[in-house]
Amino acid sequence: MEHAIEEEHVKTLSMNENKKMQVKNFIWSKEEWPTLKHDDFGDVEDDIPVISLNNRVRDNDDQQVYDNLCNVMVKASEDWGFFKLVDHGVSSDIVENYITRLHELFDLPMEQKLKGGKTSSLPLGYYASNPEYGENLPWAEVLQLLQSPEMVVEFAKKVYGDQYHTFSNAMIEYMKEMDKLGMVIFKMLAHGLGLEDDFFFSKNFEEKEATYFRVSRYPPCPLPEKIVGIGIHSDPQTLTILHQDQVGGLQVLKDDKQWIGVSPLPNSFVINIGDTLEAWTNGRLKSVIHRAVVNKEKQRLSIAYFMSPTSNAIIECPPQLIHPIYNPRKYVPFTWAQLRHLLLTTRRVRGKAIALNKFLISN
Numbered sequence: 001m002e003h004a005i006e007e008e009h010v011k012t013l014s015m016n017e018n019k020k021m022q023v024k025n026f027i028w029s030k031e032e033w034p035t036l037k038h039d040d041f042g043d044v045e046d047d048i049p050v051i052s053l054n055n056r057v058r059d060n061d062d063q064q065v066y067d068n069l070c071n072v073m074v075k076a077s078e079d080w081g082f083f084k085l086v087d088h089g090v091s092s093d094i095v096e097n098y099i100t101r102l103h104e105l106f107d108l109p110m111e112q113k114l115k116g117g118k119t120s121s122l123p124l125g126y127y128a129s130n131p132e133y134g135e136n137l138p139w140a141e142v143l144q145l146l147q148s149p150e151m152v153v154e155f156a157k158k159v160y161g162d163q164y165h166t167f168s169n170a171m172i173e174y175m176k177e178m179d180k181l182g183m184v185i186f187k188m189l190a191h192g193l194g195l196e197d198d199f200f201f202s203k204n205f206e207e208k209e210a211t212y213f214r215v216s217r218y219p220p221c222p223l224p225e226k227i228v229g230i231g232i233h234s235d236p237q238t239l240t241i242l243h244q245d246q247v248g249g250l251q252v253l254k255d256d257k258q259w260i261g262v263s264p265l266p267n268s269f270v271i272n273i274g275d276t277l278e279a280w281t282n283g284r285l286k287s288v289i290h291r292a293v294v295n296k297e298k299q300r301l302s303i304a305y306f307m308s309p310t311s312n313a314i315i316e317c318p319p320q321l322i323h324p325i326y327n328p329r330k331y332v333p334f335t336w337a338q339l340r341h342l343l344l345t346t347r348r349v350r351g352k353a354i355a356l357n358k359f360l361i362s363n
C-alpha cells in the first residue's frame, strides 16, 4: 500500500513535464519526520501569547496601557520567540483580496506560472520542484519576491501580460500594510526594552529591496508522516509577519524540546522573532524554531513577510541591554549585508542559522 503511494506522480509540484516527480522524491530524512499532526494543538497551545493591539494603540493613548502592552510583547518574545497578534488594524479586505489573488495564481497551469519563474532578470519568482533540487524537497509551491513594487509588477506582467494590475495591486497593497504593521511592532519592542522608540525601525527598510517575502501553498499530501512543507528552521531576519489560513500546520519548538502546533486564529498574524533580532538584543529576544507540516485532505496557504534591516545597518546590541558580568556582549557588530552573504554561502543545518555563529565573540 505504502509502496503504491510512493510511486504516485505529484503533478501539482512538478515543474518539468518530462521529469514528473513521484511522492518518494519528497520523503525527508527521518529526523525531520513530524511527530505531531497538522491539527494536533494540545493544551500548551492555550498558553501561546495572544496580543491585541486594540486596533493600533498609540503611544499618546493612556501611557500606562501602552507601556504595559509593550512589556507584554517583549516578555512574549523572550519566553516564546513569537506571539499571535489580533486587532492589529490591517483591513481584512486587503488580506482576503490578496489571498484570493494568490489562489488564482497557484491555480493557473504550470506553464503559465513558470513565465514568472526565476530568471537572471528576475532572481526570485515562482517555483515548485525539480528532481535536480536534491533531498528534503519542500511539499509546496512558492512565490518568493523582493518587497519592491517594481519587481512585483515585473512578475505580474510576465504571468498575466496586460492584465497584471489585479494581481500586482493586491500584492502592493498588502506589502504596504505589512510595512506599517512592522513599524508599529518594532516601536513597541524598542519601547518595552527601554530603547529609543525608533531604535529598530530607523534601521529597517530605508532600502525596500532588502526585505522579501514568501508565499507557500502546500497541496494535500498522501504521506504527511514522512514529508514536510517547510523543514525545521528559524527565520534569519529581524521579524516575520506570518499569515496562515484556517487549516493548521505551523509548529514551533518550545524551549528547544517540545513541538507545539500553533492553531489558526481568524484575523490574526503570527509574529516570529528572527535570528538577527536575537543577536541585536544580545539574546534577550529569542528567535523561534518552527516548521510547516502538511496533511492528507486540505491544501494550505501561508504568507511570510520577512522584515530585514537595511543592508548597511550595523547590528550591534545597545549598551543598555549588556551587563559586563551577567550578560556580556555575545556578538561583534555586523551588517545585514554581511550576514545575508553568509546565509547564501553557508549550509543551513536544522534550526538556527549557523551563519550567525561567525559573529560570536569567542571567550
Ligand SMILES: O=C(O)CCC(=O)C(=O)O
Residues within 6 Å of the ligand: 214, 216, 230, 235, 242, 244, 249, 250, 290, 291, 292, 301, 302, 304
Ligand atoms: O507555512 C508556515 O506556516 C510557515 C512558513 C515559514 O516558516 C516560512 O516561510 O519561513
Ligand SMILES: [Fe+2]
Residues within 6 Å of the ligand: 233, 234, 235, 290, 304
Ligand atoms: Fe519560517
